[in-house]
Amino acid sequence: MLLIPCPNCGERDEIEFDYGGRAIQYPALNNSMSDWHMVLHQRDNSTETIEEFWYHQSGCECWFKVTRNLNTHEFES
Amino acid sequence: MQIRRLKTGGCIDRSKPIYFSFNNRLLDGYEGDTLASALLANNVSLVARSIKYHRPRGIISAGLEEPCALVACADEHGMMIPNLKTTEARLNKGLTARSQNCWPFVELDIGALLQMGSALLAVGFYYKTFMWPKDWWHRVYEKFIRRAAGQGRVTYDADKRLYDKKYAHCDTLVIGSGPTGIEAALSAAESGVSVILIEQDCVIGGSVLWEKTSTDSLTTIKLKQYKNLRFMVNTLAFGQYDHGLILAVEQNKKNVESIFWRIRAKSIVFATGATEQPLVFPGNDRPGIMLAAAVRQYIYRYAVIPGKRAFLAIADQQERELTEKALQVAGVEIVGSLGEGDQITGTSGWHRLRKVHLLNKKSISCDLICVSNGWISNAQLSAQMGDKQTFATSLEQRPNPQQHTGSAKAFVDLQNDVTRDDLALAVREGYSHIELAKRYTTVGMGTDQGKTSWPNAIVELERLSAQDSSRVGLTTFRPPVSPVSFGALVGVETGQRMVPIRRTPFHNAFEKAGCVFQTTGDWLYSRYFRVGKESMNDAILREVSAVRTSVGCVDMSTLGKVDVKGRDALEFLSRVYCNNIDGIKPGRLRYVLMLREDGILYDDGTVAQLADNHFLVTLTSANAGQSWRWLNKLLQLPWPDLDVQLTPVSDHWASLAIAGPQSRNLLADLNPNFEIDKTSFPFASVKQGLLDDDTPCRVFTVSFSGELSYEINVPAGFADQLFKRVLDKGAAYDISPYGLETLDALRIEKGHISVGTEIDGRTTAADLGLGKMVSTRKAFIGSSLLQRPVLQQPDRMQLVGLIPADGSSTIPAAAHLTDAPWQVGKTQTPLGRLTATVHSPTLGHSIALALLERGPQRINQKLWAVSPVEDKSVEVLVVGNCFYDVEGSRLHE
Numbered sequence: 001m002l003l004i005p006c007p008n009c010g011e012r013d014e015i016e017f018d019y020g021g022r023a024i025q026y027p028a029l030n031n032s033m034s035d036w037h038m039v040l041h042q043r044d045n046s047t048e049t050i051e052e053f054w055y056h057q058s059g060c061e062c063w064f065k066v067t068r069n070l071n072t073h074e075f076e077s
Numbered sequence: 078m079q080i081r082r083l084k085t086g087g088c089i090d091r092s093k094p095i096y097f098s099f100n101n102r103l104l105d106g107y108e109g110d111t112l113a114s115a116l117l118a119n120n121v122s123l124v125a126r127s128i129k130y131h132r133p134r135g136i137i138s139a140g141l142e143e144p145c146a147l148v149a150c151a152d153e154h155g156m157m158i159p160n161l162k163t164t165e166a167r168l169n170k171g172l173t174a175r176s177q178n179c180w181p182f183v184e185l186d187i188g189a190l191l192q193m194g195s196a197l198l199a200v201g202f203y204y205k206t207f208m209w210p211k212d213w214w215h216r217v218y219e220k221f222i223r224r225a226a227g228q229g230r231v232t233y234d235a236d237k238r239l240y241d242k243k244y245a246h247c248d249t250l251v252i253g254s255g256p257t258g259i260e261a262a263l264s265a266a267e268s269g270v271s272v273i274l275i276e277q278d279c280v281i282g283g284s285v286l287w288e289k290t291s292t293d294s295l296t297t298i299k300l301k302q303y304k305n306l307r308f309m310v311n312t313l314a315f316g317q318y319d320h321g322l323i324l325a326v327e328q329n330k331k332n333v334e335s336i337f338w339r340i341r342a343k344s345i346v347f348a349t350g351a352t353e354q355p356l357v358f359p360g361n362d363r364p365g366i367m368l369a370a371a372v373r374q375y376i377y378r379y380a381v382i383p384g385k386r387a388f389l390a391i392a393d394q395q396e397r398e399l400t401e402k403a404l405q406v407a408g409v410e411i412v413g414s415l416g417e418g419d420q421i422t423g424t425s426g427w428h429r430l431r432k433v434h435l436l437n438k439k440s441i442s443c444d445l446i447c448v449s450n451g452w453i454s455n456a457q458l459s460a461q462m463g464d465k466q467t468f469a470t471s472l473e474q475r476p477n478p479q480q481h482t483g484s485a486k487a488f489v490d491l492q493n494d495v496t497r498d499d500l501a502l503a504v505r506e507g508y509s510h511i512e513l514a515k516r517y518t519t520v521g522m523g524t525d526q527g528k529t530s531w532p533n534a535i536v537e538l539e540r541l542s543a544q545d546s547s548r549v550g551l552t553t554f555r556p557p558v559s560p561v562s563f564g565a566l567v568g569v570e571t572g573q574r575m576v577p578i579r580r581t582p583f584h585n586a587f588e589k590a591g592c593v594f595q596t597t598g599d600w601l602y603s604r605y606f607r608v609g610k611e612s613m614n615d616a617i618l619r620e621v622s623a624v625r626t627s628v629g630c631v632d633m634s635t636l637g638k639v640d641v642k643g644r645d646a647l648e649f650l651s652r653v654y655c656n657n658i659d660g661i662k663p664g665r666l667r668y669v670l671m672l673r674e675d676g677i678l679y680d681d682g683t684v685a686q687l688a689d690n691h692f693l694v695t696l697t698s699a700n701a702g703q704s705w706r707w708l709n710k711l712l713q714l715p716w717p718d719l720d721v722q723l724t725p726v727s728d729h730w731a732s733l734a735i736a737g738p739q740s741r742n743l744l745a746d747l748n749p750n751f752e753i754d755k756t757s758f759p760f761a762s763v764k765q766g767l768l769d770d771d772t773p774c775r776v777f778t779v780s781f782s783g784e785l786s787y788e789i790n791v792p793a794g795f796a797d798q799l800f801k802r803v804l805d806k807g808a809a810y811d812i813s814p815y816g817l818e819t820l821d822a823l824r825i826e827k828g829h830i831s832v833g834t835e836i837d838g839r840t841t842a843a844d845l846g847l848g849k850m851v852s853t854r855k856a857f858i859g860s861s862l863l864q865r866p867v868l869q870q871p872d873r874m875q876l877v878g879l880i881p882a883d884g885s886s887t888i889p890a891a892a893h894l895t896d897a898p899w900q901v902g903k904t905q906t907p908l909g910r911l912t913a914t915v916h917s918p919t920l921g922h923s924i925a926l927a928l929l930e931r932g933p934q935r936i937n938q939k940l941w942a943v944s945p946v947e948d949k950s951v952e953v954l955v956v957g958n959c960f961y962d963v964e965g966s967r968l969h970e
């Protein structure tokens with residue numbers, strides 16, 4: 001059970017959050033099919049850190065991006 | 078009779094006797110006793126039988142590490158709780174305990190046998206009777222024995238006990254209240270930070286309790302001085318998780334069985350002590366063989382004499398001296414001590430130890446062997462998060478004793494009956510790493526988590542395989558450190574409390590109107606409304622007929638509703654939905670489709686414009702939560718620059734749709750303060766105002782049934798009033814409320830798509846015949862990836878309707894479409910699949926919706942709907958997906 005740093009609420013227990021998946025840089029809507037394909041479907045598989053989205057569902061409903069160390073679960077700012 | 082109790086000393090209260098029952102024998106002990114200490118005081122040495130060989134077993138330890146003395150105890154409701162450690166179970170009034178792994182006949186006969194004078198006879202009966210002749214074991218006894226095998230038995234009854242959960246936070250969490258833990262807690266408290274000290278035992282003190290003769294009451298007083306220090310006894314910390322989370326269970330509470338604690342700490346002090354390790358020698362499992370520190374604990378803490386004649390097998394000198402001193406206090410005769418280089422070659426006795434045999438052929442008569450093979454740090458909790466170093470260090474620091482050999486079984490794991498020979502076999506088979514040997518032999522995999530077995534197993538594996546410890550490795554430590562009941566983990570979230578039930582604002586009023594409910598997702602939703610004693614099918618026929626010929630009403634409150642405001646509201650919606658909605662005007666609404674980023678259809682709903690820069694969006698009930706999350710994600714992550722405010726208003730509104738040719742007349746009877754004639758309130762519009770009883774309302778002209786329809790939204794608190802008035806005024810039209818069954822029949826008759834059936838995560842808008850709704854002159858979520866070639870293939874599955882070719886057969890549900898009937902053993906490639914089937918009340922025959930390869934091109938073809946599950950094939954005619962009022966003229970009447 002992680003302690004997740006919400007930008008509004010500070011560190012809160014994982015049960016308050018919903019996982020938003022791997023963080024992506026959204027292309028513009030009119031970007032090409034291959035741009036969207038690369039962003040959505042072609043991901044690297046790092047063993048070190050991951051950028052991910054979290055949603056503070058049972059809190060302030062903020063969506064935010066964090067970097068998490070996959071080995072220690074520590075959040076890096 | 079507590080014939081083995083010392084007259085004085087110990088942390089027991091001799092003024093408070095407690096009576097309890099063990100194997101139907103009435104025994105007594107004192108407050109402060111564990112079940113184990115009380116049994117020993119009553120001179121009960123045989124407590125359990127072992128899992129595999131059913132060997133007599135006694136009490137080895139005085140704590141959580143106990144591998145042998147497990148019993149079943151009855152709780153106050155009479156429910157038997159299996160596998161309780163006698164060393165952990167506090168003695169309380171009326172405690173009823175029984176030995177486990179017992180031959181069932183013994184259980185039944187135990188009372189009669191007890192009258193013959195000895196409980197031990199009852200236990201021995203089984204062995205004496207069934208161990209010989211030897212070859213009968215496999216042929217005769219085993220199948221009976223297997224029935225009685227396994228560690229304890231669970232009951233099939235529901236657990237009536239109450240369990241609770243709580244949270245706690247602190248700066249410093251100290252686990253363990255021995256001298257180290259107390260020191261750490263006091264110095265942390267002194268510095269002013271918030272401290273929690275938890276102790277698994279029922280009193281503070283740890284080893285102080287048995288290395289001295291009484292509880293240090295001063296310690297408790299000292300702890301109580303600090304307001305920032307909280308201490309909890311009877312609390313087992315059993316798991317460590319990320320970011321300082323400790324899970325613990327507090328037991329022996331007055332009103333609840335246990336409290337499951339989640340404690341979040343900034344720093345954690347593990348002062349969990351160490352566990353003394355037994356010695357591996359032939360016959361080392363006989364009742365009467367006990368860990369040296371446990372012997373001291375029974376003498377000092379419980380004032381119990383664990384034996385009369387003690388033999389010592391303790392390598393460490395200090396440990397030996399402490400034990401000798403304790404035995405002298407208890408008046409126990411010390412009959413010998415294992416000398417350097419000497420070996421224990423075996424023991425004898427049956428229910429109880431009688432003799433120890435040494436290498437020099439000498440046998441010594443004794444009823445207690447105090448063993449110690451060094452101490453291993455209780456580092457399980459810190460090891461759970463990957464720290465194995467503490468274990469490795471304490472393994473290295475252990476004395477490396479003489480190997481004891483002999484013909485009898487030498488047990489390494491007393492709970493799982495794993496012997497040295499078993500480990501030797503594992504090594505011969507190539508499983509010398511502890512992680513492999515463990516799985517091959519089950520060593521260390523018992524409910525005691527191998528607290529007294531894995532360190533010896535590692536030493537034995539090293540010897541047997543002639544490898545050093547780095548090759549043998551260490552085991553992996555996982556929660557829980559000691560068993561925790563499922564009840565404690567589940568808490569109160571059982572039965573109906575497991576998932577909250579959502580009821581719509583109309584629930585109570587519907588209940589009175591004869592509604593039969595069913596769960597759909599989180600909701601308890603109306604299924605149909607029963608009149609008199611009619612069947613469900615009759616009710617559906619009546620409800621459908623009311624909607625098609627007069628008027629019906631249905632609850633639409635479960636739809637997700639989002640209020641969208643802001644300068645960029647239309648721009649936002651136009652990016653989210655694939656439709657061209659930029660031409661929408663205040664007072665009008667559109668049926669809209671939402672795609673996923675990859676172009677697949679995700680949800681349908683409506684967008685209604687209430688005013689300039691103000692919209693109300695509806696979301697499919699099943700997707701409401703997900704869609705809300707998704708809209709927020711888009712607005713907060715890629716498009717924070719848009720001026721849009723989203724408000725979830727799903728629960729604010731009670732929504733009742735009136736549908737049918739008479740619905741406009743019924744609306745007129747409710748007398749809203751706005752025009753409702755055909756021209757001023759056409760299909761796909763919204764109006765806001767008041768009904769004549771001053772109920773504020775929003776009315777939408779949308780239809781899921783294909784009939785003229787008005788969805789009346791009122792603030793949730795007005796639900797009862799609205800439903801009552803609709804029924805009252807509707808009586809003139811013979812109105813019928815309807816539920817999910819009719820809703821579904823009506824939508825299939827109209828060929829409307831639905832989330833979960835046609836919108837199934839694989840289909841595009843074009844697949845479902847809605848390609849024209851997809852804008853080609855703007856970019857929206859999913860527009861790029863919708864262009865993927867695979868989504869443009871002409872042979873994709875597309876939505877069609879099906880009717881039985883003979884006009885009357887029932888089309889099987891969830892069938893596949895093929896060009897020949899189903900035949901066992903014959904492989905067929907399906908051309909499509911059915912998504913919905915219903916017996917159409919309006920048409921009087923079976924109809925179905927299906928996704929069919931090149932569907933629209935196959936209209937008027939005949940295919941077979943085959944269901945291998947039902948072993949049924951029905952010939953069907955492919956038709957368009959709308960079965961009723963194809964032109965849609967009824968919406969505009």
Ligand SMILES: [Zn+2]
Binds near residue numbers: 006009059060062
């Ligand atoms: Zn927050």
